[in-house]
Amino acid sequence: MKGRVIKSTGSWYMVQTEAGLVKSRLRGKFKQDDLKLTNPIAVGDWVALELEENQETGVIHDIVLRENYIIRKSTRKQHFSHILASNLDQAFLIITIRDPRTSLGFIDRFLVSTESFRIPAFIIVNKMDAIKKEKDFEYLETIREIYEPLGYPVIEISALSQSDVTEKLSPYLSGKTTLLAGHSGVGKSTLLNQLVPSANQATRPVSGFTAKGVHTTTFAEMFPIGDSGYLIDTPGIKEFGILDIENQELSHYFVELRGYLGQCKYNNCQHVNEPGCKVLEVLEKGYIHPYRYESYLKILYEEDGYR
Known part of the structure; x- marks a missing residue:
């Protein structure tokens, strides 16, 4: 029997099959391409399973090769990684300008991850009703100025x-599997409840003491929406540590740098201070946003310690 994992609690998995939902567990241990995962099965995975003798629960014995996935470093287990979701058509990064403020560095790290699998990404700016100060509107304009020319739609909502x-x-959701991701407190669960009222996800206000989000979603879960579409809600992300990207590959996942690949004097150019670097040439001419280049360098040199 084949099905798709729509919810993971860490020990049990809800699998949607042609026969209906089957609460399932793993058979033995899974080794996946040398990845050390906090959980070997992700929401969105297609799996093969068999019903147990009671005909009510199932046992998963195989995972169908994933088309793509979004992965980050585990914040709880050193040297482990965590797959947010798999087999995606697109990703919505939900951000807020204030309470909590989403940093440009966090946005860039998420986009590097989506670009590594060519997953189309949207930047959804939530809580527009809460923006009052001029500096907040200036920050929003900076986000538009940086990301819209790169092909990332910036959509403002409440x-x-x-x-x-x-x-x-x-209009973007019909027939697609869409990931919802972002910091705690940016309103993912509220957004999901508007799009899928039957989801009935719990919501909580942002902490007044820290101005940071409070976790409400504990496990990733996939919800049907519209005509054969799905939304995957995920727990809030505090940090986004990038995995399995070599220094030589990192520029491939910055859209504006990728366009100049192969034009540098040296094939192994990392676009830092090498002679004959095409990226440095166009950067000086203003064709690459200086912030994005600085972000590239920070990830390259692990300045913030999360890579």
Whole structure:
């Protein structure tokens, strides 16, 4: 029997099959391409399973090769990684300008991960109703200035308004499996409840003491939406540590740098201070946003310690 994992609790998995939902567990240990995973099975995985004698629960004995996935370093287990979700058509990164503020560095790290599997990404700016100060609007304009020319749509919404959410996001969701990701407190669960009222996800206000989000979603879960589409809600992400990308490959996942690959004097150019570097040449001419180049260097040199 074949099915798709729609929820993972770490020990049990809910698998959608043609016969209906089957609560399933793993058979033995899974080794996956030398990846040390906090959980070997991710929401979105297609799996092969067999019903147990009771005909009510199942045992997963194989995972179908993933088309893609979004992965990050585990914040709890050193040298382990965590797959947010797999077999995606696109990803919505939910960000907020304030309470909590999403940093450009966090956005870039997420986009590097999506680019590594060519997963189309959207930047969804939530809580537009809460933006009042001029500096917040300036930050929003900076985000537009940086990411829209690179092909990342920046969509402004208020998840508290169902009509706003439906009008602006629903056209992108039909027939697609979409990941919802972002910091805790950016409104992923509120957004999901507007798009899929039956989801009934719990929501909590941002902490007034820290101005940071409070975790409400504990496990990743996939919800059907519209015509054969799915939304995958994920727990809030505090940090996004990048995995399995060599220094020589990192520039491949920055859209504006990728366009100049093969044009440098040296094949192994890392675009730092090498002579004849095409990237440095166009950077000086203003064709690459200086912040994005600085972000590339920070990830390259692990300056923030999360890579």
